[in-house]
Amino acid sequence: MSSAPDVTIRRALLSDEAAVMSLGDVYSGRDYLFALYSDLVQDPDTYPVVAVVNNVVVGFYLTEPFDGGVTVIKRAGRVAESYRGRGVFHLMEAELERHTAHERSQVMYEAVARTDKVDHLIDRFLSKGYRPVYRKGIMNKLLKPSNYGRQGNNTHLTLDLKEMSRQDLSLMFHAENDEPRLFPQKRLFNFYLGYRLMDENIPSILCKGGGAFYSATKNDVRTDGCEPYHKPNGNVQSQNGSSHIRTIDNRSSSADSNMKAKINDVKRIAMVTFYRFLPTRTGYLYFLDVYATPEAVTSRDYLQSHLQRHLFTARRHFPKTNGILCVAHDLHIPKDLISSSLAQLGICEDLEGQEDFQVLYEKNDIKR
Ligand SMILES: CC(C)(COP(=O)(O)OP(=O)(O)OC[C@H]1O[C@@H](n2cnc3c(N)ncnc32)[C@H](O)[C@@H]1OP(=O)(O)O)[C@@H](O)C(=O)NCCC(=O)NCCS
The missing domain is CATH 3.40.630.30 (Gcn5-related N-acetyltransferase (GNAT))
Incomplete structure (x- = not known):
């Protein structure tokens, strides 16, 4: 030195x-x-x-x-x-x-993220009082306009995807804080940032160039004795996934029942994918963060529909530019499933020298 x-x-x-x-x-x-x-x-x-x-x-x-x-x-x-x-x-x-x-x-907390590129620094992080709180798989793929032909267009999605509103995300955070289904660590972690499930973070997540899509479970069998899932528009989702219109009771159109329906709605989310895109000097970055229930991982439809929607979004904003797709995923979502689903959409090329995982560290002994 x-x-x-x-x-x-x-x-x-x-x-x-x-x-x-x-x-x-x-x-x-x-x-x-x-x-x-x-x-x-x-x-x-x-x-x-x-x-x-x-x-x-x-x-x-x-x-x-x-x-x-x-x-x-x-x-x-x-x-x-x-x-x-x-x-x-x-x-x-x-x-x-x-x-x-x-x-x-x-x-109260200081956080820092690292990738497996600096595995040799683990002791340094620990000796400074940091502890690992969340480890996620990551992969980076090259996005090229020449591959767009393979992706079809947005109307061919197999699942009904919705764009998440701030209210949806707030309801989701509250539901997940009570009983985590999608966010096992009660955190979001991508883009080298870790967020607790707090309303205060929502403007940083659903922002210019950033948002989320979600899809509800296809399995409509309830085991809790509750009514079947009612879509907010008054449709009832039947067990085979098709829907029929039911008569809307006047009382059910009140703000209260609307809110109950929304809460029910977020509790039935099987997959949510967050995105953030940014221009770079040479193209653009598209960060994609995937959270899913075990059910959504066993069926390829969810991932396929979400990926297709994100590629459509990337293509809409950067039709002629090369980009890098940075995917972060919980470890229960197999890397192979993401890779093969992307390959089906024409996205096969890896960024050279990429990392395999990222870890969020945190410490709470702030020396004052
Ligand atoms: C990482 C980097 C900033 C280190 O800069 P540097 O001036 O050479 O660092 P110093 O001489 O002060 O000492 C190196 C220290 O950085 C630490 N370090 C290296 N990579 C690090 C990382 N990703 N995160 C935290 N600390 C890191 C080393 O452990 C060493 O600390 P130690 O002496 O306590 O073990 C530099 O190599 C760099 O710019 N790398 C490319 C960007 C990058 O990887 N940034 C990661 C931090 S966000």
Whole structure:
């Protein structure tokens, strides 16, 4: 290790953008900072820092709060290649930790994500007080306009998919906090970010360029003695999956029964897939995060319909550009199932040198 340079750590400014970008794409084509730099740096809730040596920016790192401010995550860290291994990252990390401890009194948890690329750092994470809270499989596939012909169009979906509203997601979070079916860790974790199932996180999830699709279970047999599933529009889903119109009782159109129907609706979700897309310097990134009940994993229809819908969305927004599809999935959803379903839609090519899993770490001993 060469001797530590004379480094200043200060808050990153919008005017540092070109200098930070000149540090390059540090995530093999998946660097989201190009798209998010100005938003992240101007967000009053984030704390972005740069490392400066002789007036030259040589590093960048950031903390961003979630969960209504009780969690901060460190992300987008990078150091200029010629300055690596000389303690620059440590200095930025120490400043972020100082800021969290002294300027964010409401923070209870500090989080950081890593991939299997840095398995050798596990002891470092543990010795700093982090514990692993969620491990997910990941895969990265190349999206090329030349493959779009294989994907058909959106009208050929085998399942009825719906776009999730903020109210749906809120109801889903509440149901899952009571009894997790889709989110076993009571967390969402993709895009290197971990979210507790809290309403405060919804604007960051269902946002410009981000959203979710869901599909209800095809199995309509209830074991809890409740009525069969009533779609909010008054249709009754029959056991074979077809629907017929039932007479709508006036009372059932009240706000209360509408809400009950919506709660019932979210409790019957078998698969939900979140997306976020961002332009990059060379194309675009499409992050896809899959959650499913065991039933939805045994039937290929769910995944096939969801993937088709996402590819349609990607194609609509980036019709002529190459992209990277970054899929995150719970470990009970087999990688092979995702890979083969994507292959059927013409998406076969892997991003070179990709990772297999990502882990969310968290610690709660914030030294004040
Ligand atoms: C990771 C990186 C920022 C390290 O920068 P650096 O200035 O060489 O780091 P330092 O000299 O301060 O020391 C390296 C430290 O970084 C740690 N480190 C390396 N990769 C890390 C990662 N992904 N997450 C957290 N810490 C990491 C090392 O364990 C080492 O700490 P230790 O001495 O306590 O073991 C740099 O290699 C880089 O820019 N890599 C590409 C981007 C990247 O992988 N970022 C991941 C962090 S979000």
